[in-house]
């Protein structure tokens with residue numbers, strides 16, 4: 639699996655930790671920035687990660703900002719992206735099983751590191767269940 643990661647300054651430290659975690663699992667990571675704690679604008683990073691997923695450059699994406707909210711809104715504006723902001727492992731598991739979420743959003747200032755990494759693990763390892771859930775995803779994609 640190939641995963642793109644992106645953050646603003648509020649999610650930078652968490653992004654770095656997520657990157658370390660994924661690479662430790664031999665998952666290929668494409669780091670779209672930001673690359674320091676200098677203030678940047680989350681819409682650009684959410685969009686870049688969403689586009690990498692929608693274009694098929696990567697299989698999935700993980701985005702981080704202070705709360706995870708702004709960057710999840712930005713990612714979800716890209717057609718084909720289903721970005722889920724998760725604050726616990728149950729949400730991570732269910733959004734994969736039911737929503738086939740292809741981007742995960744996390745809050746660097748609102749979710750503790752170990753919880754965030756547990757969320758990433760559950761989200762990476764859980765498969766989409768298909769069936770009735772696919773019909774609902776088709777409805778999301780309908781014009």
Ligand code: RB5
Pocket residue numbers: 646647648649680703704705706707708709
């Ligand atoms: C940046 O200060 C902060 O607004 C951003 O990281 C995020 O929390 C927005 O939703």
